[in-house]
Every structure is written in C-alpha cells, then in structure tokens.
Amino acid sequence: MIPRNRIGTALIPGTNVELQLYQSGDLFSIKIPGRGDLMNSRMHGSETALAELACARIARVNKPRLLIGGLGIGGHAAVQLRLQLS
Secondary structure, three states, X not given: OOOOEEEEEEEOOOOOOEEEEEEEOOEEEEEEOOOEEXXXXXXXXXXXXXXXXXHHHHOOOOOOOOOOOOOOOOHHHHHHHXXXXX
C-alpha cells in the first residue's frame, strides 16, 4: 500500500477550518477534515463540468478571454486548453 502523506495545509478564509493537501504516489487530494476528499487528481468531474459551463458561455465571443483563478489540481486549465485546441 502506498502511504498517504500530508504535504500542505491552509485555512479557509473567514473560518477555523483547514484544507489539507495529501499525496499518495501520483494521486493528490484536497481534504476537509471529517468530510473526506473535496477533490483529487483522479476524480474531478465537478471541476471539469464547471470549466465546461464557463467555456460554453464564451464560445461564441470574438477573441474570448478566460481568467482561471488558482489552478487547484489543474482540471479547469486542462478543459480550457482542450476546448481551445479543438
């Protein structure tokens, strides 16, 4: 079994709740203690869906621009690049 190591933490602004970043081999996950994985590098369907909705709204705009605030695990950037290249 590959060990799971906590490699970083950050407080959620305005709370005392800590986000925790873990790595287990090539898997990265963001957790909220007591609530399980918020997202991980293998399951990012909600992140992908949000990026697809944003890209669909600007798809017909001449010279569209998209600001990605924080890359998290990278799902938004991957969707935007995939849509841009297709």
